[in-house]
Amino acid sequence: MDHEKCFVFEPEDEHPTKKRRIGSDDWINTWKLRKELYEQFWAHQRSKIESVLNRANEETVTKVLGFITSSKAPESSKLPAGLISAGPNIASHGALFRQIATKLGAADATIFVALTSSECSNLKSLLKSLIVKGTTLGDDEEDDAQTPHRKGPKLLNYDLQLLHDHVKQNAIETVVITFQDTEAFDGHVLSETIELFGLWRNRIPFVILFGIATSTDAFQDRLSRSALRCLQGKEFDVVQTDDLFEQVFLTTIDGNERHLWIGPELMSTFLNRQKDHAQNVTEFIDALKYAHMCHFFANSVSILMSTEAHGKVEISRHLCYTLRHLPSFEVCVSSSLNANNTFRESRGFLVPRPDRPPLSMRHYLFDDVALERLLNDTMVYRDTHSFPDMVRALRMIRVILSKMPRYAHHKLSALYTMMIGGNLLDSPMVKEMIAFLKRAPSNVLLEILNDTIGLLVLHQVEDAYYFETRDELQKLINDAKATDAPLRSAFDERNETLRTTVIAKKVELSKQKATLSKNDEAYSQILQRFTARLDEWLVMTLFYPDELMFAEVFIYDIKSPYRAAFSPKTRFAVERALSSPRDYLEYEYDCYDLSEEECEKQEARDAALSAAAPATAIMYQLYLESGALMNASDLYSAYHAILEEKTDDEELIKALFQRSLAELKYMGFIKDTKKKVDHVAKAAWSGL
Amino acid sequence: MLPDEILATLNDRYPCRELQIRSLAALYHQEISSPPTLVIHGPDATGKSSIVKDVLRVSALPHAIVDCRECVTGRHLLERTVASCLDALDAYSDTNFDTSRYSRCENISALAVHLQTILEGRRQFVLAFDGIDKQREPPPTLFSALARFGEILQIPNLSIILTVTVARPRQLHSPGIPHLYFPPYTRDESIRILGLDPPAIFTRAISPSMDYTEEEALEDNAWVWGRFCGVVWDSLAKGAARDIVSFRAICDKLWRPFVSSIDDGTFGTRDFSRLMVAKRGLFQGDDALVDKIIPKTAGEGKKATSHALRDLPYYSKYLLCAAYLASFNPVRQDQVFFLKSHEKKRRRKGGAVTTARASKHRRIPRHLLNPSPFPLDRLLAILHAILPDPPPQVADIQTQIATLTSLRLLQRTGASGDVLDPGCKWRVNFGWDYVQAVGRNVGFEIAEWVSE
Structure with missing residues (x-):
């Protein structure tokens, strides 16, 4: 067994009996329910996300529509052009233009034509598709009336006269033409089209919209000067991907309904991928969907996410068994045993229900009903209190951080990742934030209070403290109206002076606090109370996922399925399969004459170079050893030398040689070269 | 010849083009027969197309004008020509043509045949091809064939006008075709043309209480505008925008920033030299010459x-x-x-060795x-x-x-x-x-x- 890398399992007739704790029946029985749960949870999240996405483009769309309406009256001979800088995220352009199209489709006397680069390789085809799209839109409604009763010969199908006739017949006021993927259009074709539209502008009321992914300057560089002279434009900005991402993220964790939480590992993978590879909200949404699928389809305890299941579905014995073996439950039990025989009642992750006092540990370990009740109560309490409070705390931290120049751009998603990883509360950032608050002048505190109250209203939480504090502060500020400067806290640097005293040739530095004015003192007290309360509240609200009981039920944090599905290692996989085929295929390979160590070291390479290895893998090994140009004859002799061990059949070796060379060529490793006739050139280097 | 008063109105409309208008009016006239082909050439924005159009209009000759820049292919041009001929004749007489006969026109020969049948028995017809050198995908023999239509066809009553930017007589393959040159406007002519309608200095309406009448305002507008145009020509347009359209565009672009100081009362209307010194920055940069889709405002490019x-x-x-x-x-x-x-x-x-070598082969x-x-x-x-x-x-x-x-x-x-x-x-x-x-x-x- 030592020299073998893998073991081929050959089952005998009777199956070995394996102890299975989770009854397979259970697993299969709940499958349907879990699928339903997935659909229910994901549909809910998706609808929330979609509404955010629609809202995000709303503003831009309204502006663009306003621009189109305003350009109906032709003031100048120039073509009105809207440049929509939608950013390099091409996937989101489609949604934006669809929104514009639907809005415009409802408008009267408007033709909307969307042109894509694939159908517009030259001017003629562009005009053809423009005319087809422009004139058939109206045809659907009134097809018979549409026959052109124009006198004279039939027109060519790329003659804009056709569109002109259509516009005249139907009294159309605007012809909106969009170039969604402007970058993909040939600059020359685009210039020619614009010039042509410019000539027809006095007869056909064109308005052009360009979707721009790079920058308007780059776009202008590609157009000819005469085309530029025809255009008169306005630029529209779309919501930045970063901001949109934050909004979408917030909406996924916000709300009082139960939903799946993404764990720290997976979340930071999401965020890193966003930053490094694809700045794209749809990617995130897909990833989130995949996480939901993984959680519900592959985790049997996910069934407990159901809000109704506890009433209807009996939690089976197996499930109770599983619950008791969840690591989070075990941690809770052991920590509570250390304290006293009941669960510790802090940080809101246990069930403060007055009618049901916490039972002793023993109950939960042996009584299924008690366990079930505990689970249910915990989940409900979290949905209604812990999680919304946590989100509110995050947003509040975000509000305060935005006042600090150093952390002004810190994202909520990053805060969330830190929080769920259990690093937020002890992070230097939060400590700095508290220190900052202690020194904050009154105007900053007032802003923070106002924002906090806004959050309270948004989350529909009632907390009189903040309102009272604000009123008190406002009163104090009004009293101190005599000076315009904001009130300073006792810890403010400006209230400290550094004093130097020289005593017996020794210099002593001492800090001295200036005496505070009455108002400042009052303000300092308000501030201190506020800070202390906030600090306390944050400690209560922000929790570690490790400490959460039954965290496995509602937190999903496994990276590998996500990685395999979203960022596969394609090139690496091919290279690995070719360089160590024995990891995948079984074949005889002997290294008896080598010592054990040498054997291990040389194994991978020699295994691939042995005659028994697949023909292409041998060729790949030779390929790796050679330089940029390979002589085919040398290659063949080396190949022949290896395969000699296996067969004497010259014909067969030749055939295998041809085939493996052809396969390498097919996979793009080698190509023909003009430099030397009898050579092949390397086209791919391994490890890139 | 056309009556003098009509010529005078045309001259008013197109100043500095008396010679060209007179020649055209003499050539295209009801009573005398016109040359079979005339080439009109001259740089952009010298009034070629508009003057041809207006002269033909006032001459009351049946005519058709084809804008070649609108035609996407050679065939498009030919079919457009036939169609506009039919349209023009329709407008002049009530004869109904059987349009189905002319539905196809693939090449120059077909055009010749069609024109022959259409113009059979008509007195005179002018066909103008505007900007024919800008035609996309023209048939190779387009120029020479059009130039010789008068010879090869049995239609002496057809006269063709070709408008081009640069005359290339060799392309026409036939000698003796009359050319008419539209020279670019000189400095004085350009400024005179622009001076015809000076824009207003003041954006606000003049209140009657002020000691400043409408007439005075108009006079000041014309005075400042005239001198301003001269300055623009000398500083920018002479080198970079000599044709009247782009000259006008630059003047329009710079006018508002230039007179804003008069508008807000910093300078008087006649303080031209002081205004010039204050606003000299406008004429030193080339910002006005660069075409932009979006009118430029400060700091936009960086964003x-x-x-x-x-x-x-x-x-x-x-x-x-x-x-x-x-x-x-x-x-x-x-x-x-x-x-x-x-x-x-x-x-x-790096260091001295490389620089020595670099200087050897530049x-x-x-x-x-x-x-x-x-x-x-x-x-x-x-x-x-x-x-x-x-x-x-x-x-x-x-x-x-x-x-x-x-x-x-x-x-x-x-x-x-x-x-x-x-x-x-x-x-x-x-x-x-x-x-x-x-x-x-x-x-x-x-x-x-x-x-x-």
């Missing part, structure tokens, strides 16, 4: 690039840098720049040349070399290359359209300034890696 930069992912930015290096660094220097073991050698190099700096194509693996290898941490070997990198290609920042070159072709090469489609900004955005100073 656009930074916006595009911010949304690109981290690895895409490095990919762009790597692609630039692959395009502009020669392959044989890759070892010097990107192999870690060669670092010492590279430090040692080479153009590489960044001014076209980007050279590179294979994909070279790009990936350079990416590995320049990244501070090795990138993961995932498909995301390839996806980003595809995205950059669809943004046209990277371009696939080579004749083969096969996507899977391993020999396919790539090329960058952006310049030094852009890549420098991209590099700085991720803290990568690209100047250190580019070979001189």
Whole structure:
């Protein structure tokens, strides 16, 4: 067994009996329910996300529509052009233009034509598709009336006269033409089209919209000067991907309904991928969907996410068994045993229900009903209190951080990742934030209070403290109206002076606090109370996922399925399969004459170079050893030398040689070269 | 000849074109027969098309004008010609044509036949091709055939006008065709034409209480505008915008900023020299000459690039840098720049030796040349070399290359359209300034890696 890398399992007739704790029946029985749960949870999240996405483009769309309406009256001979800088995220352009199209489709006397680069390789085809799209839109409604009763010969199908006739017949006021993927259009074709539209502008009321992914300057560089002279434009900005991402993220964790939480590992993978590879909200949404699928389809305890299941579905014995073996439950039990025989009642992750006092540990370990009740109560309490409070705390931290120049751009998603990883509360950032608050002048505190109250209203939480504090502060500020400067806290640097005293040739530095004015003192007290309360509240609200009981039920944090599905290692996989085929295929390979160590070291390479290895893998090994140009004859002799061990059949070796060379060529490793006739050139280097 | 008063109105409308109007009016007239072909040539914006149009209109001759720039192909032009001839004749007489006969017109010969049948028995017909040298995909014999229509056809009553920018008599393949030249306007003529309708200085309406009447305002407008046009011509337009349209565009563009000081009362209307000194900056830069889609306001250009930069992912930015290096660094220097073991050698190099050699053969700096194509693996290898941490070997990198290609920042070159072709090469489609900004955005100073 030592020299073998893998073991081929050959089952005998009777199956070995394996102890299975989770009854397979259970697993299969709940499958349907879990699928339903997935659909229910994901549909809910998706609808929330979609509404955010629609809202995000709303503003831009309204502006663009306003621009189109305003350009109906032709003031100048120039073509009105809207440049929509939608950013390099091409996937989101489609949604934006669809929104514009639907809005415009409802408008009267408007033709909307969307042109894509694939159908517009030259001017003629562009005009053809423009005319087809422009004139058939109206045809659907009134097809018979549409026959052109124009006198004279039939027109060519790329003659804009056709569109002109259509516009005249139907009294159309605007012809909106969009170039969604402007970058993909040939600059020359685009210039020619614009010039042509410019000539027809006095007869056909064109308005052009360009979707721009790079920058308007780059776009202008590609157009000819005469085309530029025809255009008169306005630029529209779309919501930045970063901001949109934050909004979408917030909406996924916000709300009082139960939903799946993404764990720290997976979340930071999401965020890193966003930053490094694809700045794209749809990617995130897909990833989130995949996480939901993984959680519900592959985790049997996910069934407990159901809000109704506890009433209807009996939690089976197996499930109770599983619950008791969840690591989070075990941690809770052991920590509570250390304290006293009941669960510790802090940080809101246990069930403060007055009618049901916490039972002793023993109950939960042996009584299924008690366990079930505990689970249910915990989940409900979290949905209604812990999680919304946590989100509110995050947003509040975000509000305060935005006042600090150093952390002004810190994202909520990053805060969330830190929080769920259990690093937020002890992070230097939060400590700095508290220190900052202690020194904050009154105007900053007032802003923070106002924002906090806004959050309270948004989350529909009632907390009189903040309102009272604000009123008190406002009163104090009004009293101190005599000076315009904001009130300073006792810890403010400006209230400290550094004093130097020289005593017996020794210099002593001492800090001295200036005496505070009455108002400042009052303000300092308000501030201190506020800070202390906030600090306390944050400690209560922000929790570690490790400490959460039954965290496995509602937190999903496994990276590998996500990685395999979203960022596969394609090139690496091919290279690995070719360089160590024995990891995948079984074949005889002997290294008896080598010592054990040498054997291990040389194994991978020699295994691939042995005659028994697949023909292409041998060729790949030779390929790796050679330089940029390979002589085919040398290659063949080396190949022949290896395969000699296996067969004497010259014909067969030749055939295998041809085939493996052809396969390498097919996979793009080698190509023909003009430099030397009898050579092949390397086209791919391994490890890139 | 046309009556004098009509000529006078035309002259009023098109100042400084008396000679051309008179010649045209003499040539195209009801009573005398016109030349079979006339070539009108002159630079852009010298009034060729408008004057031809108006002279033909007042001459009351049956005529058709075809705008060649609107025709996408040669066939389009021919069919358009036939159609406009029919339309024109329809407007002049009530004869109903059987249009189905003329539905197709593939080539010049067909056009000749059609024209012959259409114009059979008519007295006179003028056919003007406007801007025929701008025609897209013209048939090869278009010019010479049109020039000889008068000879080959049995229709002596057809006269053709060809409007072109530059006359090339050899293209016409027949001697003795009359040409009419529309010279560009001189400085004085341009300023006179622009001076016909001076824009207002004051944006607000003149209140009756002020000691300033409408007539005075008009007079001041004309005075300031005239001198202003002179200054614009001398400083900018003489060199860069000599034709009347672009001259007018520049004047319009600069007028508001120029007179804003008069408008807000800083200067009087006749303080032209002081105003000139105060606003001399306007005439020193070339901002007014650069065409922009969006009227430029301060600080706009910078925002656009930074916006595009911010949304690109981290690895895409490095990919762009790597692609630039692959395009502009020669392959044989890759070892010097990107192999870690060669670092010492590279430090040692440089100094006096290279400058002496460089002066011997004067080479153009590489960044001014076209980007050279590179294979994909070279790009990936350079990416590995320049990244501070090795990138993961995932498909995301390839996806980003595809995205950059669809943004046209990277371009696939080579004749083969096969996507899977391993020999396919790539090329960058952006310049030094852009890549420098991209590099700085991720803290990568690209100047250190580019070979001189």
